[in-house]
Amino acid sequence: MADPEEAIEFDPSDFPACPICGTDRWLLKHSGPVRDGAYGRSVSSSIRSCAGCGVERLAEGACLESVAYREDTYRRHVGQDHDIGRHYASHDELALFTLQTIWPTSLRGKRVADVGCGGGSLLDHMRGLPEQIVAVDPAEGFAQSLISRGYRWFPTVGKAAEEFAGQIDVAFAIQVIKHVDDPREFLDSIRSLLKPDGQCVVSTPNRADILMELLPDAFPAFFYRTQHRWAFDADSLSACARAAGFHVDSVRHVHRYGMANSLLWLRDKKPSGRSSLEAIDGSADALWRMWLESTGRADNLYLILRAPS
C-alpha cells in the first residue's frame, strides 16, 4: 500500500478537481500495475483518493476513453463483443443478484429504466412485469436486438429524458458508475427520469472487498483496471448519491463468489473464478458470504436510492 504522504505531487490533468465534491487534493492509494482489459495485461499507473468525499480514481491518462462504450472497443477490451449469446452467458448471473437485492420492491406495473443495459440481460429477467421498459445504452451493436425484443432503446439518458423525464418508477444503473466521466452528473441525469419518490438501484465493485485487505500487494493490481475510472466504498458512493440529490434508502453488500474463490486467491495470488475446492461445500460458502456481507467486505455494493418527493 502506498503511503498517502509519500507523493503529494501529481499531474493535474490526470487528477482534475473531483466532480463529486470539488476538492483538488488527491492522496496516493496505489502506484504500479493496473489491469488493462482481460486478466493478464496491465499498464503502470496510479490511483488516488479524493481528500474530500473519499472517491478513488485512476489517473485520467490511463482511463479508457468514453467513445469506447459507443463502439466495439470496450467489449473487445474486456474480452467480449456484441454477440448477444455471449452477453447473456456473462450477465444473466448478475441479473439474478440484482433482482434478489431489490426484493421486496416489486416491478409489477411499474415504469422501469435500465441505464447501461448492455444487451438487456437484466431487462429479460423482469420482462412481463413492468408496464414499460426503457433500455439505455450507448452500444449501438445491441440496439437492434433490444428493439426487436420490445424495449424502448435510447443511446443516452438525455435522449430517454426527452420522452420519459419524471415518469420512471425504478431506474437501474448496474456496474456502470465506475466507467462514467462524472459520477455525480450521471446520477443527477438518472434522477431526472424518475417520478417523485422514484427509486434508483446502483451497483459497483466494493473497494472494501476482503481481498484488498488480505492481499494488499497482489489484489489491487487486479481490482483497479483501465476501464474503471472510479472506485467506491459504501461511504463514498453514498456521498456521491446525496450530492446528486438522492436520499440513500439502503446500502447492501452482495458477495458473488464462494469461499473457494478467496482461498484460491490467498494460495495462488491470481483469480480462479468459480473453481471449487473439495473441502469447501455450500454451507461454507453461505457462511462466508453472510459474514462478508454483514461486515461490508463483500465484492459488490448496491445502493437503493430515492428521488425527492
Ligand SMILES: [Zn+2]
Ligand atoms: Zn471528492
